[in-house]
Amino acid sequence: MQTVASILWRRLDVPGHDACRLERNASAWQLDGASAFRAEDGRVAQLHYRVRCDLHWHAQWGTVRGWLGDSTVDLSITRDAQGRWKLNDEPVPDLSHCVDLDLGFTPATNLLQLRRLNLSKGEGADAPAAWIDLDGGSLGELMQRYERSGDNAYRYVAKRFDYEAVLGVTADGFVHDYPGLWVAET
Structure with a gap:
């Protein structure tokens, strides 16, 4: 894999950071990152993640490993x-219409949907994940739902969380401004 871009975010709603890089080879795109934060309930988390997509940005697999409070996290998707x-x-039924994988604890996976x-x-466009x-x-x-409102801006809606905002995006596709939740460190 060859590194294409990388980013470091700081959480705004709770203490925490996330570092991620986007990689590519001849047959796939991959996100590789790590997140450390304090959850809303006070538990501390340390998670390593990896998500692989084909060249058309369709999710193939992902892993999340680490810990959340006193619980071990070891997920393979x-x-x-x-x-x-x-x-x-x-098997997880009723998700075959989803082509994207969203790891809710990091802004990294928004890049996959935007790309x-x-x-x-x-x-x-709607993007069920x-x-x-x-x-x-x-x-x-x-x-x-994503709506492109400018060269580097997307209106984003996630009704499940009653969240709506305009996301600022880098030229590489990483969200650099996720209002109220994340901001890229400069």
Whole structure:
């Protein structure tokens, strides 16, 4: 894998940081990162993650390893060629319409959706994603919508969390300004 870009974020809602790099080889894109933060309930977390996509930005697999409070986190997520998802080798039904994997504890995975959608100014699209719920140890659906409002800006809506904001994005596709949640360190 060859590094294409990297970024360091600081959390705004709780203490924490995340570092990520985007890599590529002849057949895949990959995000490789680490996140350390204090969860809203006070638990401290340290998580390493990796997400692999094909060259068209369709999720193939992901891993999340580390700890959250006194609990070990060791998750393996896969999506086969027919779109079937598995979490730790257990089938997860009703997600075959999702082509994206969203790791809710990091802004890194928004890059995958933005790259895949490749929206022009004024265009918008729904991007339902298979979303990791760390607290529940489960994989479920996260309905999201992106609308490109400028060269480096996207209106983003995630109704599940009652969240709506304009995201600032780098030329590489990383979100650098996630209002109220994350900001890139300079």
